[in-house]
Amino acid sequence: MISVLLVGKGNVAFHLYNAFLKVDEIDVSQINSRKLQNIPNADVTIIAVSDDAIAKVSAQIKNSFVVHTSGGCAIDELQNTTRKGVFYMLQSFSKEKIIDFSEIPFCLEAHNYKDFKVLEKLAIAIGKKVYKVNSEQRKALHVAAVFVNNFSNYLYKIGNDICHKHNLSFDILKPLIKETALKIETLTPEKAQTGPAIRGDQKTIQNHLDLLTKKQQEIYQILTKSIQNGD
Structure with missing residues (x-):
């Protein structure tokens, strides 16, 4: 039996708590990060708070093994004086969306083999995909994730805005x-690239630019140039 204390009430903590509850070998409890006066003891204390709060929260915890769940913070940003680790899940979490942990990569780090x-x-108790990733690797992985997730979603927003402006359904x-x-399951992103930029269709590119706002034009031109240059 492993005792786990979750510190935080956000999206990540919400899904982890519910996943751990289903595992007989894990005894899980949860507290709000704003109420740290009485911190229960646990084998593993998982801090699931915003990146900016990790140092402050961890400094108040005396439990023997404390880990955070951030992709953007190094292991040593934890300010507890005991053992440290990272339990990072590379996925976007929302309380309203059911999470299949078997599909989520767990990127783990610890200062010694036993803690790892x-x-x-x-991780294996609730998932399948486990990777040993150090702080520098995780930093690179996190910025890569921003490109493929956050930035791509922002491009969806632009697409939605364009559809709305021209009385079209984004569902199309x-x-x-x-x-x-689905293409990147069998092709590299480079080989999967299509569109007017890779084909060099200058007339189509200009027609697109004529439809866009100034801000959208800037984004379109930066991406088009990068695709054409193979950056």
Whole structure:
């Protein structure tokens, strides 16, 4: 039996708590990060708070093994004086969306082998995909994730704005979005690239620019140039 204390009430903590509850070998409890006066003891204390709060919250915890769940913070940003680790899940979490942990990569880090195996045991109890990732690697992985997730979603927003402006349903684009995502299961992103930029269709590119706002034109031109230059 591994005792786990979750510190935080946000999206990540919400899904982790519910996942751990279903595992007989894990005894999980949860507290709000704003109420740290009485911190229960646990084998593993998982801090699931915003990046900016990790140092302050961890400094108040005396439990023997404290880990955070951030992709953007190094292991040593934890300010507890005891053992440290990272239990990072590379996924976008929302309370309203059911999470299949078997599909989520668990990126783990610890200062010693024994602690890493404890984190690995927790990850395997609710998931399948476990990776040993150090702080520098995780930083690179996190910025890569921003490009493929946050930035791509922002491009969806632009597409939605364009559709709305011209009285079109964004639903028309959804099969294309799904097909693009499916392609990278069998092709590299470079080989999957299509469109007027890679073909050099200057007339089409100009027609597109004529339809766009100034801000949208800037984004379109930067991406078009990068695709054409192979950046």
